Amino acid sequence: xxxxxxxxxxxxxxxxxxxxxxxxPVSAISFLGRYRVIDFVLSNMVNSGIDQIQxxxxxxxxxxxxxxxxxxxxxxxxKRGWLHLLGMESTIHSEVYNHDVNTFTQxxxxxxxxxxxxxxxxxxxxxxxxxxxxxxxxxxxxNADVTVVYKxxxxxxxxxxxxxxxxxxxxxxxTRMEPNRGKYxxxxxxxxxxxxxxxxxxxxxxxxxxxxxxxxxxxxxxDVLSEYNIIGYRFSGYVACLNSLSAYYNASxxxxxxxxxxxxxxxxxxxxxxxxDSPPTVYGEGGxxxxxxxxNGCLIEGSVIHSVIGRNVVIKQGAVIKDSVLLPGCFxxxxxxxxxxxxxxxxxxxxxxxxxxxxxxPVYVKNRDRI
Amino acid sequence: xxxxxxxxxxxxxGRGTRLLELTNKVAKPAVYYGxxxxxxxxxxxxxxxxxxxxxxxxxxxxxxxxxxxxALGSRWGLDANDSGVYVLPPREKSEGFGLYRGTAxxxxxxxxxxxQMEAQYVLILSGDHIYKMDYELMLRFHRENNxxxxxxxxxxxxxxxxxxxxxxxDESSRIIAFEEKPPKPKSNLASMGIYIFNWPMxxxxxxxxxxxxxxxxxxxxxxIPNYLNSEKKLYAYRFKGYWKDVGTIDSLWEANMDLLxxxxxxxxxxxxxxxxxxDNASTPHFVGANGSVLRSLINQGSLIDGxxxxxxxxxxxxxxxxxxxxxxxxxxxxxxxxGAKVTRAIVAERVRIGANARVGHAxxxxxxxxxxxxxxxxxxE
Numbered sequence: 054x055x056x057x058x059x060x061x062x063x064x065x066x067x068x069x070x071x072x073x074x075x076x077x078p079v080s081a082i083s084f085l086g087r088y089r090v091i092d093f094v095l096s097n098m099v100n101s102g103i104d105q106i107q108x109x110x111x112x113x114x115x116x117x118x119x120x121x122x123x124x125x126x127x128x129x130x131x132k133r134g135w136l137h138l139l140g141m142e143s144t145i146h147s148e149v150y151n152h153d154v155n156t157f158t159q160x161x162x163x164x165x166x167x168x169x170x171x172x173x174x175x176x177x178x179x180x181x182x183x184x185x186x187x188x189x190x191x192x193x194x195x196n197a198d199v200t201v202v203y204k205x206x207x208x209x210x211x212x213x214x215x216x217x218x219x220x221x222x223x224x225x226x227x228t229r230m231e232p233n234r235g236k237y238x239x240x241x242x243x244x245x246x247x248x249x250x251x252x253x254x255x256x257x258x259x260x261x262x263x264x265x266x267x268x269x270x271x272x273x274x275x276d277v278l279s280e281y282n283i284i285g286y287r288f289s290g291y292v293a294c295l296n297s298l299s300a301y302y303n304a305s306x307x308x309x310x311x312x313x314x315x316x317x318x319x320x321x322x323x324x325x326x327x328x329x330d331s332p333p334t335v336y337g338e339g340g341x342x343x344x345x346x347x348x349n350g351c352l353i354e355g356s357v358i359h360s361v362i363g364r365n366v367v368i369k370q371g372a373v374i375k376d377s378v379l380l381p382g383c384f385x386x387x388x389x390x391x392x393x394x395x396x397x398x399x400x401x402x403x404x405x406x407x408x409x410x411x412x413x414x415p416v417y418v419k420n421r422d423r424i
Numbered sequence: 425x426x427x428x429x430x431x432x433x434x435x436x437x438g439r440g441t442r443l444l445e446l447t448n449k450v451a452k453p454a455v456y457y458g459x460x461x462x463x464x465x466x467x468x469x470x471x472x473x474x475x476x477x478x479x480x481x482x483x484x485x486x487x488x489x490x491x492x493x494x495a496l497g498s499r500w501g502l503d504a505n506d507s508g509v510y511v512l513p514p515r516e517k518s519e520g521f522g523l524y525r526g527t528a529x530x531x532x533x534x535x536x537x538x539x540q541m542e543a544q545y546v547l548i549l550s551g552d553h554i555y556k557m558d559y560e561l562m563l564r565f566h567r568e569n570n571x572x573x574x575x576x577x578x579x580x581x582x583x584x585x586x587x588x589x590x591x592x593x594d595e596s597s598r599i600i601a602f603e604e605k606p607p608k609p610k611s612n613l614a615s616m617g618i619y620i621f622n623w624p625m626x627x628x629x630x631x632x633x634x635x636x637x638x639x640x641x642x643x644x645x646x647x648i649p650n651y652l653n654s655e656k657k658l659y660a661y662r663f664k665g666y667w668k669d670v671g672t673i674d675s676l677w678e679a680n681m682d683l684l685x686x687x688x689x690x691x692x693x694x695x696x697x698x699x700x701x702x703d704n705a706s707t708p709h710f711v712g713a714n715g716s717v718l719r720s721l722i723n724q725g726s727l728i729d730g731x732x733x734x735x736x737x738x739x740x741x742x743x744x745x746x747x748x749x750x751x752x753x754x755x756x757x758x759x760x761x762x763g764a765k766v767t768r769a770i771v772a773e774r775v776r777i778g779a780n781a782r783v784g785h786a787x788x789x790x791x792x793x794x795x796x797x798x799x800x801x802x803x804x805e
Contacts, residue, residue, distance in 0.1 A: 086708040087724065125498075311710045311712060332460060337686070343711055347709050347722070349723065352693070
């Protein structure tokens with residue numbers, strides 16, 4: 054895979070994870086206790102042999118910068134490999150202009166400088182484990198101009214809202230791309246992962262800028278389907294699309310189950326993240342846990358049922374955590390009962406003894422809040 | 425180095441014979457402890473947290489794993505420009521090849537290394553002790569006393585004093601006598617095997633000792649008594665806190681169980697004095713629908729669908745449905761099949777305990793070590 058570099062794209066305007074996104078981009082949101090959302094796509098790239106990677110962000114990069122650092126913990130060769138964080142040089146007041154094509158245009162000279170013929174472009178909010186070197190291989194075999202990774206799903210009416218759906222001409226060639234409006238169950242959902250030559254990317258970006266100042270890369274690709282050979286690559290593994298708070302919540306709940314988690318975490322496909330050097334988790338007197346996923350560094354003295362517990366979380370005696378997601382560093386006081394709640398990082402719940410949400414609308418507790 | 429002019433030298437050559445199969449292929453400092461660590465992580469993390477940037481690790485017995493483990497100094501943050509962990513096994517020299525003949529000889533054979541670092545002080549540590557200590561404070565004490573050497577000591581119960589090297593001190597903490605394992609101890613200040621020496625003087629003493637054919641080239645037996653005989657200024661630095669030299673399967677088990685006590689003094693949870701170690705890319709641990717965990721320490725990557733009580737689980741341990749693990753230590757990658765019972769045992773790395781097997785016994789006098797796979801239905805007590 055030495056022929057490709059990677060671009061991790063930021064999420065477009067349609068994606069809104071309420072609350073969690075007030076503090077950081079989707080890529081930097083904590084996921085499954087020990088990870089950040091970006092760890093999955095980044096590990097996919099590194100495990101596929103890509104070690105020159107550009108990560109784009111739109112705004113609030115602090116927590117992303119902190120997490121990624123120089124990229125060493127992602128197993129990137131420290132001399133030949135690199136990880137570069139690139140932002141919007143100048144954001145425009147009207148949000149509709151702040152899209153990927155605009156950012157790529159501003160950084161086009163940097164893309165041009167990379168001495169690799171191919172590029173893999175993927176956003177971080179689609180979570181899956183995939184070997185991109187297989188996609189590039191198929192791309193070359195098919196003699197494609199652009200290869201789009203997709204998954205045939207049977208729940209497009211409930212999930213993947215707003216994602217692109219793909220139609221084919223009877224072969225692998227894509228003939229139509231349109232947004233998923235949730236009318237049908239079975240749909241081919243684009244994972245917004247594109248493989249193409251560097252030359253093609255530059256051409257598409259320049260063409261998009263000329264065609265419409267609101268065109269994103271995906272709009273441009275949809276616009277040239279008849280002129281170019283644009284091919285689908287079918288992926289059939291587990292995919293979580295984190296495009297709303299409830300999608301984030303549902304994916305967390307789903308992956309608590311070990312067989313499900315095994316579809317994402319494969320033994321030969323490590324998911325790298327920044328280590329926090331946390332000690333193993335302590336189960337104290339009264340600690341009782343079932344059907345849950347628990348990170349290191351916690352102290353558990355209460356009950357935890359069917360929940361995701363982040364690093365360094367403290368749960369005191371008599372507390373009952375059910376169907377909830379606790380982000381790293383939060384503190385749950387004695388006899389607090391949480392049901393279907395997402396607690397953001399370092400929040401303290403002590404005085405309010407009961408919080409209850411629903412599966413479609415889990416309660417969200419703010420970052421560093423005290424309640 | 426710039427910061428305190430002190431180089432640490434960790435003696436990590438010991439085998440630890442009484443740890444049985446656990447040290448067949450690895451030296452004692454590389455033995456697993458505390459759900460996540462190897463014993464040598466403690467002195468190495470102490471160095472990193474005390475602002476010591478250069479650490480030499482003297483290895484000898486079965487050192488392939490240990491050498492490759494410590495060589496990656498970034499694990500402990502010891503990888504800045506002026507910093508590093510250097511593996512120093514015995515090597516061929518112009519005067520021939522010699523194994524390290526004793527703790528002092530190990531340093532003598534690496535005089536060039538300490539000289540090259542231009543160190544003013546050298547801190548001698550043991551690679552197989554479990555404790556947290558700020559060596560910077562000990563160095564400050566050493567400087568304040570204008571000492572030639574400082575030895576860290578621990579108050580032990582009087583009845584146990586005969587198992588240690590015992591220091592006798594005056595009111596100013598200056599050491600006036602030292603006895604190795606005395607039958608009738610005169611004090612209860614035990615040497616922890618942690619020394620700070622002024623390097624130029626130690627270098628001279630080591631070179632003299634090397635010429636003495638009757639010497640065992642050992643710090644406790646030769647160098648310290650020689651210092652005292654020649655009226656050098658030796659001071660005892662009192663350490664308070666958890667310290668353990670785990671020599672046997674029983675004491676290794678006990679040290680692990682200590683971590684489950686509410687008031688355990690080691691406090692590996694302290695965010696200001698983290699113990700650093702290798703990070704493996706495993707997931708958080710899963711507790712399945714049939715799993716339950718009580719009073720235990722669980723590392724990432726484990727899958728628990730059975731009952732775990734009063735135990736320490738390292739990474740990637742699997743406990744299947746219907747299995748019971750109590751008062752035990754399970755090292756990385758252990759699999760306990762369904763219906764198996766593990767009680768008062770240490771299970772070594774990657775060992776599989778077969779379905780319905782029995783390992784250990786609730787009323788056993790000694791802790792059992794399962795170092796090999798236990799077959800389905802087998803009893804291993």
